[in-house]
Structures are given as structure tokens and as C-alpha cells.
Amino acid sequence: MKTEKNGYTLRKFILDIHLWLGVGSGLILFIVCLSGTLYTFRNEIVQAVEAQAYHVTPPATGQPLPAATLVSRLEQAYPASKVVGLGIPADAERAWTFSLTTREALARQLAEEKAEQQAGGKPGGEGHKRGGKEGRGGKGGKRGNQDSQTLLVNPYTAAVQGNTETGVSEFFRSVMGLHRWLLIEGGVGQLLVGSATLIFIVLQLTGLALWAPAKLKQWSKWKMWRPGFVIKTNASPKRLNHDLHNTLGFYALGLLTVMSLTGLCWSFEWYRDGLSSVLGAKVFGGRGEKPLPSAVPATTGQTLSADDYLALANRQLAYPGDVRLNLPKGPEGSASVQKTKTGFFALAGTDRLTLDQYSGAVLKADIFAAKPFNEQLTSLIKPLHTGEVAGTFSKILYFLACLIATSLPITGVIIWLNKRQKSNRRPARRAAAPEAIARPAAVGRPA
Template identity: 90%
Template sequence: MKPEKKNYTLRRFILDIHLWLGVGSGLILFVVCLSGTLYTFRTEIVQAVEAQAYHIAPPATGQPLPAATLVSRLEQAYPASKVVALSIPADAERAWTFSLTTREALARQQAEEKAEQQAGGKPGGEGHKKGGGKEGRGGKGGHGGKRGNQDSQTLLVNPYTAAVQGNTDTGLSEFFRSVMGLHRWLLMEGGVGQLLVGSATLIFIVLQLTGLALWVPAKLKQWSKWKMWRPGFVIKTNASRKRLNHDLHNTLGFYALGLLTVMSLTGLCWSFEWYCDGLSSLLGAKVFGGRGEKPLPSAVPATAGRTLSADDYLALANRQLAYPGDVRLTLPKGPEGSVSVQKTKTGFFALAAADRLTLDQYSGAVLKADIFAAKPFNEQLTSLIKPLHTGEVAGTFSKILYFLACLIATSLPITGVIIWLNKRQKSTRRATRRAAAPEVLGQPATVGRPA
């Protein structure tokens, strides 16, 4: 007699969605999660491997040279370039970084901006959104592929001796740029890879929801019993390989669910412009709102005025932002430009929230103060989209958690496919046994015994 066919339940429907979406997107998700795992501690890896460039030994006595002196010496050593920014780490044993751009490139950029203004263009408007916005949303401008820019370079300098210890454009840095390109657009041209990554991320969100539905106990009447919930929290290490693999997929997936959801929801901001704009509308604050804004101009004196030095700007900023942290000073590129000073706290649990001051290059007056603590919650949240995605939101502590969650996410496609193959193998064996078993109409099948 043929066995009675089971009803197609809602849980089985959810299982089929989880199964086939997982199988269809598994390879892309594996690549994206693996590259994200590798990229989590990229800074620490680069600084450890290239310690001779990033590490300095401060003398027992003495202070770093003035920033203005270091800028002057670098511009003398590289006469075709101009220092446009410098970063001062809070760690006294780390080298300072100086960003240089060729004077020819700066003149070309200023001419383009002037021509755009005369034509009535708005650098911070729609045209910039479609072009420069790629950098903010995961395009190829500075976030993954080869640098390909001979107009700029970033040097690592010993602030006590002004000696150039290295350049950030190294083979290892190139490797991590490729890892980012793999993570964002699978190293594909023309936006196809970015679309595939974004689509796989949307599927991943569905997989998390369906996985959670399958994780909870199947029988509603027994939800109050701990024995029904316990298997979802525990990995049974002394079980068979199939059961162990199932627990690794089921239990580890649950523990990483929260962080993976945050990564997925924030990562879509780099994949789809419609999603980024929708999230901005939902939160009431612009995601990547600071990117593409035209800097506030300095008040150019009637008579030729002397600009303040880099040390003056740093002193003014440190009085306003009186706490230790990493400092990034962006110098004016022309006579009407302003100065930007960004400061970020450091530490094992430090929140990745930057405070930024915009200063007049002649008077040092504060043109704009962008203080994280003074922002409303929705603006604080949108300004943390990137560190929420990369794991830098709470310093080294959150990076460790994100690394483990990414590692689990990398394993999920593997353990999921193994579960699928085991079920296929089981179904095949069951069908083979049914086909081989003798059947007698109206009677149960008999098993032959040896004579």
C-alpha cells in the first residue's frame, strides 16, 4: 500500500524558500562574506606587516616637529606637489600620514570648479549625486580596485625627524583594495557586480527571516517548554557528522543573526541608490549627507592676508575638542578654501563618532561645528552607517564581534549546501528502497527470508 502523502504546510513552504534561495545565492554570499571577513582587520594587518613604515620609536625627550615644518619639508622634497591633508594618530608610536596632490592637478580642479560656478552648476547638486556619489555608495572611486591616480600619494612620516618611512600605496594595500572590490562588485565592470551583490544581500535578508522562522520550535503548543528551545541554542558536538553540521548551521546562524542583519541593512546603501534614498527618508536624515557638499569659503581679506599655519589650526581645534584622539587636518586648496579638522576618539570600546570643525584659513574662525553629541539621534544614526557596516562602530570590541559574525556567515552557505546534499541523498535512498520493495495489491509488502 502506498504511504499517505503529507500535506504541504507553511513550515515546509518556508523551508523550500530558505533552501532554494540559499542554493541559488550561496556562491555570491560566500564570496561577499569571506571578503568582508578578510577586510575587517585590514588596518591592523597592514600596520603589523609593514611595521617599518607605520611604527616609530619616540625619543625619550623631545617633541614632534611642528606640523608646519613637516609640511614645508615635504613640499621642498616634492616640489611638484602640495600637502593637502595630514593625519596625526593618538598613538605616539605610529607615523603621521601626509596626503600630497600635484600642483597641476589642484590647478586643474580649481579651474573646473570655477567654470562650473560660472555656468551656474551646483557641485553639491544632482550632477554630483550621479557622479561623485559613487564613492559614497560603493562605486569604484577609491574603494576597491587599483588606485590608478598618479596625481596623489600618501606618505608615512616620522614626526620627530621628518623622514619619509614609506608610502601607503603598497602591494598589501593593493590586495585589500582588491578584496574591497570583490566585496562590493565582485571585481566586475559596468555595475553588474554591484547589482549581483545587492541582490544577493536582499536574498540574505530573506534567508535570515526564514531561517529564524525555522529555528523556532515547530509546535506552538510546546513553546513554553525549554526542551523545545534548547536544540536551537546548543551545538551537539558528540553527535553524528550530519547532526553536527546541522547544529553549526542552525545555532551559529542564530547567534550571528543580529549583527548580520545590521550588516545587510547598512550594506544595501552602497548597492542601491533607491534604498539609500528610501532609508534617508525613513530616518529623516541624509545617509552619506556630508559627501559632495561644497566646503564653506573663507573670508578673503581686502589686502593680501597671511594664512594661519597648520599648527595654528590644530591648536584651535584642540581647544574646541579637548580630548585625545586621531586628528585629520585638511588644508585649503586655494585662496577661498576653508580648513577642516576632524577628530575621532580611540580605544577598545571607542565609538566611531567624529567631530568636525570648519575653520577660516585666515582668521581661524569656526565657520561650522559638526559635533556628534549635539546631533539629533536620527542624524547620529545616519552618520554611523559606514562604521555600523564595517564593525568599527565600537572600536576593537565591535570589530572582533563583526569578524566572528562574518566568519559564521561565510560558513553558512557551506553548511547549508551540505544539509541540502544530505537530504537529497536521503531522498534518493528512500526512493530506491521503495522501488526495490515487492508490492502486493491490498497487502503489505513482505520481506523474503532465506530458505
């Protein structure tokens, strides 16, 4: 008769940690991973659904109107507002975006900034502290800003085709709110998501330990590793579910770890500051940073146009890509141009130029390739989290990894339920065994 060993091993301890942390955080992780999966291709989905607003047909000449002409026509059509920025996609069949702010709100903002400078304040400090709630405006992620709007404009005709405040974009803002703070205001949701992400990192480490062969002496044998790489599609439903959890979890492990480690930057300020110290460069360091001031001439000077800024930037950054131009907001302000390469494998490193609005002189050049590695890494925190770090290629990989992560709580719970059913059947079998032994004696007993 074989005796069962009841020793509590290290592997059993790791299994218990993996099990109970997974069961406890499973619902939150499912919501976070599902919303992350939906959000991966948000831009492509919005542009496909709202094609009438985002798509344009280039004329035979293929040349858009001058940017200054487009700015002038928009400000004539919206006299209460001023164009403060425009986005020029590399795709010639995409509408340009123009950001407008009411002149009243702009004057108020400039007055507040001037008062802050006179008081010796540090602009941008609060923007860093609010890093965990970026893009958050109200319940469900609504912006609720009546002072600003972003219009979609046909650059060949100057026709306004729509704005970015559509039902689809509102849906994805709610998806982002669900992903970041579970649509729970007051910081509670952010804390829950951050805590679940920390647990998810532990689950990945314990899952890797459970995925590997149980004994060190088995590590030298390929046949002991092979089951962890293969999904047996012709196996029983229980085995198939186990393989889906085990094997797919292993394949997605690397990307899920990157997503988790970068995602914590939005959840906890202590983590963000600690990561900045470890990397030797500020995470979200440029957020809220105001452009350098222009050198105001002694006599009234002629400011450059939007086309002048774009021409200067294209000479400095001579490659195709998406361009974002932020126009000066006041007589002492400067213009800034951001350019990002596009393509299936394009690295999401952004180059930025700050230009004097009177002379066009480059006040600051923030070139991604010229940065040291640690600063490049911190500037890529967001695309590393969202999957945009290497163009469409990485977004596809991230989408698949997020889809796997969404399935892990489900397959994990099924494994747990199967084990509970199995353990519940064991006492019943043990209780039935004495009865089965006694029956022959009862049959053979004389009446």
C-alpha cells in the same frame, strides 16, 4: 500501518524558500562574506605587515616636530606637489600620513570648481550619486591616480618611511572590489551583490522562522527552544553540521542583519534615498560637500599654519583621538579638522570643525554628540557596516559574525546534499519491499 501526511504546510513553504534562495545565491554570498571577513582588520594587518613604514620610535623628549615644519620640508622635497592634508594618529608610535597633490592638478581642480560656481552648478551632487562605487578607480579597485599620493612620515625626524600604495594595501583594495562589485565593472557586479544581499535578508528571516519550534503550542516549553541554542559536538557529522548552521546562524543574526541593511546603501540608490526618507536625514549627506569659504581680507592677509589649526581644534575638541586636517586649497578655501575617539570601546562618531584660514574663526561645527539621533544614525552607516562603530570590541564581534556568515552557504549546501541522498534512498527501499515479501513464497513453492 502508518500513513504519511503529504500536506504542503507553511513551514515546508518557508523551508523551500530558504533552501532554493540559499542554493541560488550561495556562491555570491560566500564571496561577499569571505571578503568582508578579510577586510574587517585590514588596517591592523597592513600596519603589521608594513611595520617599517607605519611604526616610529619616539625620542626621549617624546615631542614631534611642528606640523608646519613637516609640511614645509615635504613641499621642499616634492616641489611639484602641495600638501593638502595630514593625518595624526593618537598612537605616538604610528607614522603620520601626508596627502600630496600636484600643483598642476590642484590648479585645474580650483578652475573647474570656479567655473562650476559661475555656471550655477551644485557641487557634490555627483559625489552622492556615485555613492555606490566609493573608492573605485579601475579594475580590481586600483586607484590609478598619478596626481596624488599619501606619504608615511616619521613626525620626530621628518623622514619619509614609505607611502600607502603598497602591495598589501593593493590586495585589500582588490578585496574591497570583490566585496562591493565582485570585480565586475559596469554596474553588473554591484547589482549582483545588492540582489544577493536582499536575498540574504530573506534567508535570515526564513532561517529564524525555521530555527523556532515548529508549533506555536511548543513555544511555552524551554525544552523545545533549547536545541536551537546548543551545538552537540558529540553528535553525528550530519547533526553537527546542522547545529553549526542553525545555532551559529541564530547567534550571528543581529549583526548580519545590521550589515545587510547598511550594505544595501552602497548597492542601490533607491534604497539609500528611501532609508534617508525613513530616518529623516540624508545617508552619505556630507559626501562631496565643499568647505565653506573663508572671508578673504581686503588687504593681503596672513594665513594660519597647520599648527594653528590643530591648536584651535584641540581647544574645541579636548580629548585624545585620531585627527585629520584638510588644508585650504586656495585663497578662498577653508581648513577642516576631523577628530575621532580611539579605544577598545570607542564610538566611531566623528567631530568636524571648519575654520577660516585667515582668522581661525569656526565657520561650522559638526559635533556628533550634538546631533539628533537620526543624524547620528545616518553618520554611522559606514562604521555600522564595517564593524568600526564601537572600536576594537565591535570589530572582533563583526569578524566572528562574518566568519559565521561565510560558513553558512557551506553548511547549508551540505544539509541540502544530505537530504537529497536521504530522499534518493527512500524509493529504493520502497521498491525492495515487495521483493522481500515475495521471496519466502518462492522458497516454499514446490519444484
